[in-house]
Amino acid sequence: MTAVRDAWLTLLALVLLLPAVAGAKDPTVSAVPTVETFGTLPDGREVHRYTLAVPGGWRATVTDYGAILTGFVVPPREGSGGRAVDVVLGFDTLAGYVAKHPYFGAICGRVSNRIAGGRFTLDGRDYRLATNNGPNHLHGGTVGFDRKLWRATPRLSDRGPAVDLELVSPDGDEGYPGRLTARVTYTLVPGGELLVDMTATSDAPTVVNLVQHAYWNLAGHGSGTIADHELVVHADRYLPVDATSIPTGSFEAVAGTPFDYRPERQPRGRVAEALGKLPPGAAPGDPRGIDHGYVVRGWEPDGRPRPAAVLRDPASGRALEVFSDQPGVQVYMGNFLDGTLVGKEGAVYGPNAGICLETQTHPDSVHHPDWPSQRLEPGGTYRHAMRLVFTP
Numbered sequence: 399m400t401a402v403r404d405a406w407l408t409l410l411a412l413v414l415l416l417p418a419v420a421g422a423k424d425p426t427v428s429a430v431p432t433v434e435t436f437g438t439l440p441d442g443r444e445v446h447r448y449t450l451a452v453p454g455g456w457r458a459t460v461t462d463y464g465a466i467l468t469g470f471v472v473p474p475r476e477g478s479g480g481r482a483v484d485v486v487l488g489f490d491t492l493a494g495y496v497a498k499h500p501y502f503g504a505i506c507g508r509v510s511n512r513i514a515g516g517r518f519t520l521d522g523r524d525y526r527l528a529t530n531n532g533p534n535h536l537h538g539g540t541v542g543f544d545r546k547l548w549r550a551t552p553r554l555s556d557r558g559p560a561v562d563l564e565l566v567s568p569d570g571d572e573g574y575p576g577r578l579t580a581r582v583t584y585t586l587v588p589g590g591e592l593l594v595d596m597t598a599t600s601d602a603p604t605v606v607n608l609v610q611h612a613y614w615n616l617a618g619h620g621s622g623t624i625a626d627h628e629l630v631v632h633a634d635r636y637l638p639v640d641a642t643s644i645p646t647g648s649f650e651a652v653a654g655t656p657f658d659y660r661p662e663r664q665p666r667g668r669v670a671e672a673l674g675k676l677p678p679g680a681a682p683g684d685p686r687g688i689d690h691g692y693v694v695r696g697w698e699p700d701g702r703p704r705p706a707a708v709l710r711d712p713a714s715g716r717a718l719e720v721f722s723d724q725p726g727v728q729v730y731m732g733n734f735l736d737g738t739l740v741g742k743e744g745a746v747y748g749p750n751a752g753i754c755l756e757t758q759t760h761p762d763s764v765h766h767p768d769w770p771s772q773r774l775e776p777g778g779t780y781r782h783a784m785r786l787v788f789t790p
């Protein structure tokens with residue numbers, strides 16, 4: 399009798415253990431991210447690409463060059479018979495990212511977006527930065543954080559597979575004061591969430607504004623334009639800009655303008671509504687879509703996450719909700735993509751092939767002492783937490 403019971407117990411244990419044993423060999427189960435060589439920089443340094451995978455087919459790929467999110471694969475909805483889709487614009491090879499491109503998937507810094515005239519004053523001292531966007535400074539300068547090799551450490555965190563990236567930006571780097579250490583962690587949470595946690599510390603007063611600059615297209619990175627996508631921006635006010643895309647200084651109501659993507663709108667606004675128009679306050683000669691900062695509704699400097707934006711592809715039902723603890727979100731509809739860049743799988747990225755939803759402090763804040771500050775003190779820590787929640 400005991401022998402029979404033991405045999406049953408052994409069988410039961412085997413049945414219970416089998417999935418775990420099989421799972422250990424299944425690359426789609428949460429584990430420490432895998433690493434592969436992505437290429438070699440002109441100076442000989444090796445660049446890596448990390449793959450974060452969780453059950454169900456969710457996958458994020460990240461490279462240590464520019465801390466770039468090179469891909470994000472959303473699996474088909476269960477039972478839909480659909481296909482997995484990569485929803486991030488980018489390149490198959492390192493060469494694509496080393497060549498000129500508009501910050502695909504990158505972490506931009508030290509100060510993302512624009513600084514008017516490439517100059518600012520801190521504690522009575524004037525600083526001059528590269529003017530790499532007309533008369534202004536954009537996304538950290540000529541060699542911004544998007545063009546640096548970060549030090550990466552893959553691990554399995556308690557939330558899911560993660561990659562920690564660290565970059566030391568020396569004192570005087572691109573004209574900025576202070577030796578700044580930037581840290582970014584990408585974590586893929588089972589069920590379809592991507593966490594992007596950004597921090598920075600400095601040994602002297604400086605300014606910082608890191609953004610995650612992924613271009614999203616929920617129909618697939620090479621599927622055409624995002625014109626049909628539904629968009630929600632949790633903001634009642636936006637920042638009008640001058641002809642060089644510098645905020646004029648006022649926060650204007652979105653009501654009654656093409657900038658109105660408030661969550662109350664029924665049906666939801668479509669990206670297409672803003673395309674081909676010259677919204678009031680937009681830069682003349684830039685009629686291709688929105689490229690403006692918004693003031694996140696209800697923001698307080700309490701570090702709490704708040705909804706910033708929602709993007710949805712009505713054809714597939716795929717959706718992305720963006721939460722962050724930042725006071726603003728730059729909505730950039732891929733206006734300047736012109737079809738000259740050939741991306742992953744031979745995709746040609748034309749105007750509005752993707753949309754950036756960049757949570758951050760307001761552009762050109764260094765010239766607006768009454769806006770939430772970009773200033774970082776030695777001993778303090780800059781924090782920016784982004785949570786991207788996907789619906790397959």
Ligand code: BGC
Binds near residue numbers: 500511689690728730
């Ligand atoms: C800016 C755009 C710029 C784009 C690519 C966005 O964050 O708002 O004006 O063209 O980045 O450089």
